[in-house]
């Protein structure tokens with residue numbers, strides 16, 4: 263099926279409903295806000311099918327857990343409505359986030375704590391597993407996935 267989807271930057275608040283519905287239904291809407299959501303460096307992308315927001319993803323300038331290097335970009339809140347999955351929407355959002363990080367003056371690495379259920383999705387875009395699988399309470403098994411941004415000299 264071919265979808266005519268409009269991808270554009272949105273604000274953090276617009277992501278909350280899909281984050282809640284798809285990623286954190288066991289929590290409140292307020293719990294779906296991430297600490298760095300409203301930072302000037304943060305970037306949120308939404309996929310719109312006419313008036314409906316069918317996908318979201320966020321990029322936050324954030325050091326990897328346990329480190330202090332802030333030349334590091336974190337992917338969070340990747341979520342596509344279940345009726346729109348497998349059609350390229352999530353991939354388009356993820357690529358837009360990667361492209362945004364790559365355009366920064368000093369690109370570094372992009373990372374996420376990815377659910378093992380969708381590890382293959384991130385690997386499809388060049389992310390590589392680092393370390394063992396770990397469990398996030400009430401959410402499930404995750405793995406650290408890292409992608410080096412092309413052009414950063416590494």
Ligand SMILES: CC(C)(COP(=O)(O)OP(=O)(O)OC[C@H]1O[C@@H](n2cnc3c(N)ncnc32)[C@H](O)[C@@H]1OP(=O)(O)O)[C@@H](O)C(=O)NCCC(=O)NCCS
Pocket residue numbers: 284285340341342343346347348349350351352353354375376377379380381382383386
């Ligand atoms: C993960 C998610 C955002 C992917 O979005 P999507 O729109 O279904 O993905 P796409 O159709 O754009 O897939 C892009 C590519 O990744 C691949 N892919 C997607 N999900 C995959 C998976 N679970 N395992 C392996 N490959 C996968 C697709 O085959 C596609 O490859 P292709 O271009 O060769 O066809 C979506 O499945 C989702 O919202 N899942 C539930 C929430 C979730 O787990 N979010 C991630 C939290 S870390």
